Amino acid sequence: MEFSSKLIEQAVNEMAQLPGIGKRTALRLVLHMLKQPAEQVKFLSEALLKMREEIKFCKSCHNISDEEVCDICSNPRRNQSLICVVEDIRDVMAIENTRQFNGIYHVLGGKIAPIEGIGPSQLNINSLVEKVKLGGVDELIFALSSTMEGDTTVFYIYKQLKGVEVKISTIARGIAVGDELEYADEVTLGRSILQRVPYENAMKSS
Amino acid sequence: MEFSSKLIEQAVNEMAQLPGIGKRTALRLVLHMLKQPAEQVKFLSEALLKMREEIKFCKSCHNISDEEVCDICSNPRRNQSLICVVEDIRDVMAIENTRQFNGIYHVLGGKIAPIEGIGPSQLNINSLVEKVKLGGVDELIFALSSTMEGDTTVFYIYKQLKGVEVKISTIARGIAVGDELEYADEVTLGRSILQRVPYENAMKSS
Incomplete structure (x- = not known):
């Protein structure tokens, strides 16, 4: 792919480093950003940078968190x-x-x-x-x-x-709710029989 | 989708504004960035911002360009x-x-x-x-x-x-090179007959 602009080329190359995003998609996204107001791109760019630099991981559970200890761990x-x-x-x-x-x-x-x-x-x-x-x-x-x-x-x-x-x-490993038995793999189906649950328990789904 | 971090939420929301990127994909991309060195995200973020703010459009042809007049227009x-x-x-x-x-x-x-x-x-x-x-x-x-x-x-x-x-x-509108006639739409096929070219010209493909 040949670019008439180094700026575009660089932006496309950086975007294309993301998983599942090829050069063609990266170009489409970059050209979309060009049509957007400059502020929109600034918001995106700053949100990514801020997220990466300021994100904390909960001291206790290692979940992402904006505080030292995450909302779940600190919830009484x-x-x-x-x-x-x-x-x-x-x-x-x-x-x-x-x-x-x-x-x-x-x-x-x-x-x-x-x-x-x-x-x-x-x-x-x-x-x-x-x-x-x-x-x-x-x-x-x-x-x-x-x-x-x-x-x-x-x-x-x-x-x-x-x-x-x-x-x-x-x-629990087993057949997904709504799935048909005949399409389940043998290991899962086998386990779901060995680890069967009493009917009354199975009904307590939610 | 519930996020345990406002920073993540913001980054995901901004990414999800891009065309063809839903919330789920945006989250996958954002979590990927979290695993990357902070520098990598900085490069991406800066490349996008720089591209959007510094990009010029060629005065003559309106193509994107790093200069006032693009490489194509200025090529003698x-x-x-x-x-x-x-x-x-x-x-x-x-x-x-x-x-x-x-x-x-x-x-x-x-x-x-x-x-x-x-x-x-x-x-x-x-x-x-x-x-x-x-x-x-x-x-x-x-x-x-x-x-x-x-x-x-x-x-x-x-x-x-x-x-x-x-x-x-x-x-020229016509049947794409390598395409089979029977799958071509009628309008294109019709035009390709009306606008037929002399055989010698057709051979000058490249």
């Missing part, structure tokens, strides 16, 4: 003895949207993935183990994705907590 | 008496990429579209008409999209130039 109405362990900030948002969870979170920041060079020390695992060892935590719910990396991460933390008195559970 | 090896009239900056890039055109351009900045409230005065039409009336232009090639708005725009300019001595042509 949340159950501080029930911790849901997730990979990512997006998982916190997804679970919050269900309005089914009243505990607090612990964001690991990823999964153990030796192939990508991510070991336990790069994740927020130590702070979780210490928090549990300090006491006051009744249960850890692991809500990690059901992949080899996710399972490895859960197992690693499980081993670290050997001997510590805390209940450890994982979110 | 380009034929200044042959002007290709296009809607958009992207069209200039597309035609430049073919390396088949040695004239200069005139960027209208859009098409006449009364429904969207775009009249001739919002487009760079006057400067084109004046340029042609001043003399020195042998031919105008209209390379606008073949829609009602495109045709209206060409017709409007054509009328403005009545009595002015200049050759006016439009790019």
